[in-house]
Amino acid sequence: MTQPIETGTGRGTGTGTQPERSRSLPGLEMHRFAATGLPAGQDPRMARMLTAVERNFYEEVPTGAALDQVLELHGRDERTYVGLYDAGADPAESDPVGSFSSFVKPLQTGVGRQLDAFLISEVTVRSTHRRRGILRTMMESELSRAAAGGLPVAALTASEATIYRRFGFGAATHQRSVEVDTAGEVTLASTSTGSMNMVDPRDLAEIGPSLYARALAQTPGSVGRVAAYAVSETDSWRSKNDGRGTGLLAAVHHDEAGTPRGYVTYRFNGWDQKVPSVKVGVLVATTAASHRALWDHLVNLDLIRRVDWGLAPDDRLLENLLSDSRRVKTTRTEDHLWLRVLDVPAAFAARSYQRDGEVVLAVTDPLGHAAGMWRLVVRDGTACAVLVEQGGSRATEPDLSLDVAELSGVYLGGVSAELLRQAGRVTEHRAGAAAELTALLASDRPVFCMTGF
Ligand SMILES: CC(=O)SCCNC(=O)CCNC(=O)[C@H](O)C(C)(C)COP(=O)(O)OP(=O)(O)OC[C@H]1O[C@@H](n2cnc3c(N)ncnc32)[C@H](O)[C@@H]1OP(=O)(O)O
Known part of the structure; x- marks a missing residue:
């Protein structure tokens, strides 16, 4: 059972408890506080924090109602913030030189299996203070807190x-950008069923979260969405047109019984483009039939000759969906979800397995959380990881040696341990052990993170 993580200052707007001094960062103090969800006028500390984050990412800084909207959303996520400030400074009156936010959301580890993950975001350091160890101080402190609070894995996008x-x-997961050539007549390999309806994006407020939750339950590698999606997919950012919408289009798929099964949002890229095109925002399908219907809709939009999507799974589903697979062009492939195992037994017990097996792993972990020699035994779909040695003399020889970063990468089964062996990142002491671990961790569904955070 996951313990609630203490936030230090609770939900008040004052600075509350004592800040922590860091020995390695003289002149700086670390404050930890929770997002209250209150407007800037009532929570200047959070307003300053958010402003610093946006500046450090070189983004436009929201003000007025737009800032209050973001503050409210971060409150809904129950984010905890860590800020590094000049010693003695009041966070309600000063900007942090370093920022770090975290919150807990479900991570899907297999079909129908989830665990609570420690999600990390808004990691920034002011450009004048970089490369002095501020990120390291915040990361080490917050990973220790998450581990102490019983969270088995941490996750971020980098x-x-x-x-x-x-x-x-x-x-642990990868994504790609695709351009689908939709000029002329485009057909799908299989006919789509049900019906598509154009809706006002605001109508997604009702069905979006529940459809996403159902898609999440089927998609290992995905995490619960941050509250900001409720605003972005309904086209209601206060920073844009005062929340009245900016021309985002939305279509919902209903099955033959009239039940909504999926939806897609997209935006026209403008008539000034050489090729008339749309860009997909959010695409959520809870059934294979719905996925086909959503794409049938997208590739058959009148006047549109290209569909762009920046968060496509790194698989061949889309290519197989279309009669002509060469219409899909991958323009970029990138890492997406980065995982960090904090509690080996809890993490491995929280996923499903397709086969039995046993492997002994010698794991190095500079921060200590996952370090040691672990015997991972899977029987009847359940895993048990037991520490067989931690430091000292060896009673058992490992089958594989690897760093916790590699263990975390292969954990969900979306990355192959055998491939990492070939890359020289995993050392094999018993021939075939890396392939065995790959087979043991193989996922029942493609591993993909449907959302950013
Ligand atoms: C999860 C997220 O939010 S992703 C967003 C990350 N933020 C950004 O990209 C915003 C712009 N960049 C920044 O704000 C900062 O440069 C940060 C946060 C990336 C790094 O902060 P810093 O305080 O400079 O890092 P710090 O000095 O603690 O460095 C820690 C280690 O990371 C390394 N490191 C830091 N930045 C980078 C980088 N951009 N590329 C490679 N290594 C890096 C350092 O060399 C150091 O290595 P070592 O401890 O093994 O010797």
């Missing part, structure tokens, strides 16, 4: 692929 491995994160 701005750069070279930052987070040192903290034990491994890329």
